[in-house]
Amino acid sequence: MFREQDVTAAHSSDTPAFVAVDWGTSSFRAWLMASDGVQLAETRGSEGMLHCATAGFGPVLHDHLEKLGAAADLPVLICGMAGARQGWVEAPYLHTPTRLDALHAGAIRVDTDGDVRILPGLAQARADRPDVMRGEETQLLGVTEPEFSGLVCIPGTHSKWIRIEAGAVIEFATYMTGELFAVLSQHSILMHAVMPDGEDAADGVAFHAGLATAQAAPTALSSTLFRLRAAQLLGFEQRADGAARLSGLLIGTEIADARARFGADYPLRLIGAGRLGHLYRDALIASGFTVNECDAEQASRGGLVKAARQIWGARFS
């Protein structure tokens, strides 16, 4: 099995093998990849699914392939929202439980010039716990060994927690943590409790106080949210600490529920990026998890490379 860390001079090559694309709701990222998994060139844009649903997907991809200098016959492998029903071509969900190294088998070929394929998302098609992901399954493939067992946490607008056993996704849960932070700080009374520019000093004390409040009362979120406002009205807390405390409340409530549901005994891989990744790492450690942190973009690229090797093996020999 190919792994990004396996790259050595002996296998290395400057010949492009395929183009890896992470096509999200509001972002586009593509990398020209060599057969040994080395990234040769990169391009980024804001032409996500929402933009392309009206403007078209084909022309956006074509422009970015030109920027990468990719040959016309170079295969392209895409993960993310481009495969949603409202995306370019729907790549139907694989249903849990499913092995991550079976993702490539669900790839859909797009009816366009060249060999362009979109990886499927995953669905937990259970009436009691329905859930979906698109894009994160490729990151999971990227950061796990073929027989990995454990938990993975992927923070974000819609945070994902995934339980994997022997390389298969058994169960997962999505938390609207990032989106709750955004809508509450922009559209609710809590807009008066966080700084108007949306960027507070990352006060570790206020963040950890929020975490502690959430852990002590994980059923009380809609009440502890209001207290954020009341505490400032009554002079107990400062607006400058509001965003950090709000983060702590929301992330702490997510972790408390996930811990109760999945347990903290598994090894946990955190697929993080930037400041949010650091906040989760601190919060997870404070909640008793042993955390192994991976970079989110590297995880996407790694998953696309693994799947590409399974689809176009000959190009990687």
Next chain:
Amino acid sequence: MFREQDVTAAHSSDTPAFVAVDWGTSSFRAWLMASDGVQLAETRGSEGMLHCATAGFGPVLHDHLEKLGAAADLPVLICGMAGARQGWVEAPYLHTPTRLDALHAGAIRVDTDGDVRILPGLAQARADRPDVMRGEETQLLGVTEPEFSGLVCIPGTHSKWIRIEAGAVIEFATYMTGELFAVLSQHSILMHAVMPDGEDAADGVAFHAGLATAQAAPTALSSTLFRLRAAQLLGFEQRADGAARLSGLLIGTEIADARARFGADYPLRLIGAGRLGHLYRDALIASGFTVNECDAEQASRGGLVKAARQIWGARFS
């Protein structure tokens, strides 16, 4: 102690005794009241605190007093956000624990023509559970006997739960339930999971399913919210049921936490209005509470009459 239900022909009079005003964030309601608590005339407007903070409070009150045909020397008693720091004149919070029949002692006289006073709100000035109310304290006074002990629930944008012992407010908690419903259905991904006009058929089955989900997993709100969307993507649920289910999740989570915090052994008074009041009544009964329902406007008027009798006793003799 005066009670609205004590009205009899023997005490009845058509002579106006005072004007009762409930001045909220976005609404104004005033009633011309007789000394026996009978309502002689009513006026309503949308000139709430937010409007008057720029347009001025005095002229709005003056216009409404004219509509009521109130004599210039008739005293006026106001409750609600007009007494907030950003209101007309700040009526500083009384701090819990406090007897409800002491509210009148915290009334602030406004420096304007005539005798115009604003009742104070209540603050729970505890660093671990800071909380505030303005307007609800007057409703509490209106619906409780002098030595009442029990719980009161006041649903709304910011739902309140209040524990009262022998006529004194001991503790209370605010839940952002109504505001969460509004911001999630208007500004989050859940806008795709509720009908665009915001008014769904009130499906009792979907509402109770949401309640049951919340009761089974009261720590999982940010996850069960996302499932609302996933369940529709996967064909388990219908968008027409989305708003009822969202109501059930939010109200159910509120009640589960309040029940754990305050217990269900007290008699519970529900100060409700319209459809929201009915939803809460159903949900509270389903959660094992014995519910005694009161009308919200009548509660406000009743509280203002009780406080007015304490302030201007001579006018009520």
